[in-house]
Amino acid sequence: MATSNPVVRYLESRKNLTGSACGIAGLALSFTGAAGSLWPLIVVALYAAGALIAPPERTPPPPFPNAEEQLDALRSDFVTLRGYLAEIELPEGAAGRLAELDTLVDALLEPGWVSDPEHLHVLARAVRQDIPEAVDTFVRTRWWSRVAPGAVPPERHLERQLAALHEEAGQIAAALQDAEAIRQEAHTRYLEERGKS
Incomplete structure (x- = not known):
């Protein structure tokens, strides 16, 4: 069910979920030591990249009567x-x-x-x-x-x-x-x- 609150809508969006998954991958890189001291920048960059490549939200068609x-x-x-x-x-x-x-x-x-x-x-x-x-x-x-x-x-x-x-x-x-x-x-x-x- 869609909500009218824009913050909640963004938190549930594909862009945020994809960006969060990429950001978590950046955190995993930082825990392995591969990111070095730039890990916060890498996490933010991966989140932004994930949010950009995520497919756009699809608005469902209106529920017309059958x-x-x-x-x-x-x-x-x-x-x-x-x-x-x-x-x-x-x-x-x-x-x-x-x-x-x-x-x-x-x-x-x-x-x-x-x-x-x-x-x-x-x-x-x-x-x-x-x-x-x-x-x-x-x-x-x-x-x-x-x-x-x-x-x-x-x-x-x-x-x-x-x-x-x-x-x-x-x-x-x-x-x-x-x-x-x-x-x-x-x-x-x-x-x-x-x-x-």
Whole structure:
């Protein structure tokens, strides 16, 4: 664990440890008599040489959350989104589209399915941005369409948006299905070939 105290950090550094090891070698030389009366200068010089040749400290990369941690946070956000959507009154067509999308996203967020970073990104964008924005825009536009009727009904736009999001999530589901089919086929081949040997 890294400390914030610069003195302690230097004492634990590679430069200090390498320099100290070289300085101890200089002390060993002085005890054998090889250093003579200049032994303090030799110890300091060896410490400095060791500190100079030591490899620099490597800063570790930041601990970003792994796929499972990202998925846990996304599941929590999905629960929050569901709470928001439960309070919104939608027309029957849009409510049906939203229910289909909800079922699909819920299935994709089950543990053990989505681990690809691109798929996680698409789902996170849908849950945290696209779905709430589509519904909120519908609610705001619906209010204005009551005041100024005659435009394209906002329900149509919402249904199209939800259909596009469903198609995007469906592509993830299809990719997962293909991956599982390939995995099953590979396992079948493995078992058949193992039985022949």
